Amino acid sequence: MQLCVEVVIPSLFPFLVFTSFLMASGFAQRISSAIFPVTRYLFRLPQQTGACILMSLIGGYPVGGRMIARLMQQQKLSRQDAERMLCFCINAGPSFVLTAVGVRLFGNAGIGILLLSAHLLASVTAGIWTGRHHPIPELVQQSQPSQPSLTGAMVTAVRESATGMLTLSAFIVLFSAITALLQPICSQLGVWGSTLVSGLLEVTQGCVAASQLPSITGELFAAFFLSFSGISVVCQVISGFGAPVDPAKILFWRLINGIFSTGWYALLRFCFGSLLGKSDAVASWAYIGSTPVLHSSSVSTPMTICLLGVCAIAALTLEDNETDR
Numbered sequence: 001m002q003l004c005v006e007v008v009i010p011s012l013f014p015f016l017v018f019t020s021f022l023m024a025s026g027f028a029q030r031i032s033s034a035i036f037p038v039t040r041y042l043f044r045l046p047q048q049t050g051a052c053i054l055m056s057l058i059g060g061y062p063v064g065g066r067m068i069a070r071l072m073q074q075q076k077l078s079r080q081d082a083e084r085m086l087c088f089c090i091n092a093g094p095s096f097v098l099t100a101v102g103v104r105l106f107g108n109a110g111i112g113i114l115l116l117s118a119h120l121l122a123s124v125t126a127g128i129w130t131g132r133h134h135p136i137p138e139l140v141q142q143s144q145p146s147q148p149s150l151t152g153a154m155v156t157a158v159r160e161s162a163t164g165m166l167t168l169s170a171f172i173v174l175f176s177a178i179t180a181l182l183q184p185i186c187s188q189l190g191v192w193g194s195t196l197v198s199g200l201l202e203v204t205q206g207c208v209a210a211s212q213l214p215s216i217t218g219e220l221f222a223a224f225f226l227s228f229s230g231i232s233v234v235c236q237v238i239s240g241f242g243a244p245v246d247p248a249k250i251l252f253w254r255l256i257n258g259i260f261s262t263g264w265y266a267l268l269r270f271c272f273g274s275l276l277g278k279s280d281a282v283a284s285w286a287y288i289g290s291t292p293v294l295h296s297s298s299v300s301t302p303m304t305i306c307l308l309g310v311c312a313i314a315a316l317t318l319e320d321n322e323t324d325r
Contacts, residue, residue: 003176003204004169015059015093016066016164020157022051023070025150042124044131048076049085053127056089057120060096061203061229062168064089065237066160083245084134087253088126090237092119092203092226100204101222105211110276114268115223122227122260126253167239175202175232199225202232216269220262227261228254 022031032039032050039050048071056064068085071077077085094116102112179201186194195213199206203225210221234250 001173004172008168008172009165012060013161013165015063016161017157019055019059019063019067020160021153023067024153024156040137043127044134044136045081046137052085053089056091057123058094060093061090061233062164062236064091065241066164069241084130086250087130088123088257090229090233091123097226101207105207106219108276111219114265114272115226118223118261118265118268119226121264122257125260126257168236171232171236179205195221199230201230203230206230219269220265223265224258224262228258
C-alpha cells in the first residue's frame with residue numbers, strides 16, 4: 001500500500017486521467033487522424049487507433065488496454081483489431097524505465113535509455129508482426145464528433161481513472177502478498193530462478209531482483225521483465241478490458257514481447273555498450289523487493305486508507321450512475 005501511495009498512484013493516475021480525457025473530449029480522434037499514415041501502413045490498423053497506440057507507448061501498462069476498451073465500447077473498433085492491439089499495446093511508462101529502473105536500480109541513465117529503446121522497439125516489432133497478413137485499411141471519411149463539455153469530460157475522466165487505480169492498487173497488494181508467500185520456495189531455486197519467478201509475477205519486484213544480478217545478465221533479465229510485464233499487469237489489463245479475452249493469448253504475446261525486447265537490448269548493448277559510464281546503483285529502491293510487512297506511521301497509513309477510500313467511493317458512485325441510466 002505504501003508502494004501504491006508513494007510510487008504508483010502519483011506516477012500513473014495523471015496519465016490515466018489524461019488518456020480518459022482525450023477519449024471523452026474527442027481530442028483522441030484528432031490525434032489519430034494526424035498519425036493515421038503510421039497506423040495504416042505500419043500496423044495495418046484503422047484510423048481511430050492512432051492515439052491509443054501512441055499513449056500506450058508513453059502512458060504506462062494499463063493505459064493502452066483501457067483506451068482499447070473505450071474504443072470498443074464506442075463501437076469504433078472491431079473485437080478482432082482490439083485483441084490484436086492487446087498484443088503490443090501493453091507497455092511500461094518512460095519515467096518508470098528511465099528513472100526507477102535505469103537510474104535507481106542499475107545506477108546508470110544510459111542503461112535506462114537502452115532498456116526503454118529495446119522496450120519500444122519490441123512493441124513496434126510485435127505490432128508489425130501481428131499485422132503482416134492483414135490488408136491495408138481503406139481510407140474512410142471520419143465524421144466530426146460533437147464537441148462535449150470539457151468540464152463533463154474531465155469529471156468522467158477522473159471518475160473512471162479513480163476506479164482504475166482502485167483495481168490497480170488491489171492487484172499490486174495481492175501479488176506482493178503472493179510473492180512473499182512464495183519466497184521460501186523461490187529461495188530453493190537459486191538466484192536466477194528466484195529472479196525469474198519474481199519477474200513473471202510482478203514487474204517491479206522482478207526488476208529489483210534483476211538489478212542484483214551481475215552486469216549484463218541483470219540487464220537482460222530486466223529487459224525481458226519490462227516487456228513481459230508480469231502476470232499482475234496482465235490481470236489488470238484483463239480486468240479493465242470490459243470484454244471476455246483469452247488470457248493465454250495475452251500471456252503468449254507478452255512472452256513474445258519479452259523475447260523481442262531481450263534481443264533488441266542485446267543488440268543495442270553490443271553497439272552502444274562502450275558509451276555507458278560506470279554504474280552506481282542506489283539501494284533506496286531495494287525495499288520494494290523485500291518481504292511486505294505491516295508498517296504504520298502517523299502519516300502513511302491514514303493517507304493510504306483515505307486515498308483508497310476515495311477511489312472506492314468514486315467506483316460506487318460510477319456504478320450507481322450506470323444503474324440509474
